[in-house]
Amino acid sequence: MSVDSISSPADALTSEIVPAELLETIAEAAPALDRGDRQVAEFLPELGRAGLLDLGVPGTDGQSARGTLLDQAAVIETIARHSLSLAFSIWGQRMAIEYLATTGGSFAGAHLDGLRCGETVGVSGMAPAFKASAGAGELGLEVGSDGTGLALRGKLAWASNLYPDAVIVSAAYGSPADAIGSTDRRSGPKSIVAFSLSEDGVTAGPELDLLALKGTASTSVGVDIADLASAQVIGEDFSGLLARWRPVAAVLQSSFCLGLAAAAHAGAEAGLRGINEVFTDDVVREGQALVDAKSGLVDIIGRIGTAERPEPREVLSLRLEAGRLATAASALEIRTAGGRGYAVGSHSNRRFREATFIPVQSPSEPQLRWELGRLG
Template sequence: MRKLKVVILPTSLRTWLDATAQNIDTTSDNAAALLPKLAEAGLFRLGVPAVLGGHGGHVNDAIAGVAAVSEHSLAAGFVFWGQRTFIEYLLQSPNEALRDRLLPDVLAGRRAGATGLSNAMKFLAGIEGLQIKSTKTDGSLRVDGELPWVTNLRASGFDVAAAIQADGNNPAFVASLSSEDIGLERSGDLDLMAMRATSTAAVKINNVRIGVDRILHHNASEWLPKVRPAFLGLQCAMAIGLAHRSIAETTSRLKKGRDILREPSEALTNALVEAETQLQEGLCSKSFERSPEKLFELRIGFAAMAAKAVQIELSATGGRAYLTQPGEGFQRRLREVAFIPIITPSLVQLKSALDARQQPQLISEIA
């Protein structure tokens, strides 16, 4: 079995996350501080080639980083996912000039990078149409539409990747839009139950003009399958980190009549490690580009394991979990695990995509 990637966070960051996790979850007070804190620890440089300002390695290193952060705060892990996914788009884009212009500030946390491609991933899976359209005009592109839910739209400035339907018979493409674009409007932060410091908002795009120099790739259907494994793999990391934290909390309480929980906790740990190994090996071999179904199944499985880990933690904690102060961490993790299934593409959408892919095969087998 391949040795799993593990990232040890700096003590200063772990301490800050533990001290502010509740605040990050329930208020927007630390929204401005969160991105720079992650950047100071060098986390956005994980899996980025050294020649481009990174620490080298593979996207699996970034996944291990998101998991490590998510053990302390899923809201922080969610912001990390958005920033690092945008970085991955820049790394995999053939537009080197755009990459070279945007990457330094995004790696350093001076600028937020957001992935508005959740709609595009659903488009790729045949779940819904694209929500942004474009027309050619005066040597530029006019872009109109909306992104109803995007994370890491930092108020001080952001770039957001979006899939855009081209006019005529031209293929959809992926471009980077900017908070400074005239006609691009960010809503106020969405009134979420939790994840309040994640700078999650909607974007309206009205007559925004961009040049072809802002295009990340000219053919979305060709490019998205190549970036989807990192997109979903980094999402999986959030569930992985949360599951590991709940298992650790359970382990610390296996006494006073609760030792009966040791066996299910250890079984869950083994299943989690096996699934992590499959994720890392699939990303290294690029098999998920050819067979995304396995990645969909892993994403669904990680969500289920995180939910089970939190429930075992509840059994290990007992009634203290419902007391405001001693149960604060558990109550946050309960909210966090409720959020994982609805991160786009949601578990329902992934299961629907799997079902749609299986139908032709079933028909063929019956015939």
């Protein structure tokens, strides 16, 4: 699809690739996912069978990728129009696949097929890594020898998709060659690590009563693995891998922001009747901003992995604007919905609550603004 193909806020990023029957099922389940009565993991196998979890990721043994990164963005954007919970979960699954497919090795070989088909749940625990690489935070994990073997210790303050046997990819201070705690945390080596939630020494924190996205199995993770296999240190080129992964993570995050924004914008448009017509200019303005952001997303995705790769400022600016659009459009929808929007069970109310997650989801709005300020 070309940038010129997007002319209205409702336009899809690519031709429809999510089966209509599956999309209808997701839409019906959205309120239950929001309440936590159902869990996003229920839908991953069906999405996997439809080939919607690993679009644009090269296959094993050098096989060509099925579909493109833009196709994956379109899947996430489309599903986010109906359920941000599930779109967010797909993002985490897709990124876990990306990490393991990039680094390879025996751990990836043991888990990638299950992740691609949705039978194994994937967790992106890389938020601390992206934050630390920007100088905005610290890693919560540390890896190294403890005198008897390779150990991984620490805590992830927040992660999602934390279902039994889920595979988590994150980052840690240290390396297998060093004793744990022996290197300078800031200037010393940092490694990419992978482990399963079911491993001895890994514990999920207490269930959280979230404002929205209760069906995403989100909480903290405590880690005290005393016998980490060397194959579970899947990468030691910390800076190089993050530079490769961050644009992918950001554009797919932008996709679920824009999907939520598109649904909320449609709801706001539908409410422009009677006295609500005073919001017409606001709805039109945000609609044009949504068209511009979708066009920018298509353009940036088209340049990832090419000689004309997008600059960090472009990627971060897109992610910030996509998040702003989600919150702005949902706020307009609530205003035009009136009393109906105040009812917790309404779609407009659910979207409004879903949108409150966007400014705090990593990278948070403060982090994005801080990074952009540093880039000048």
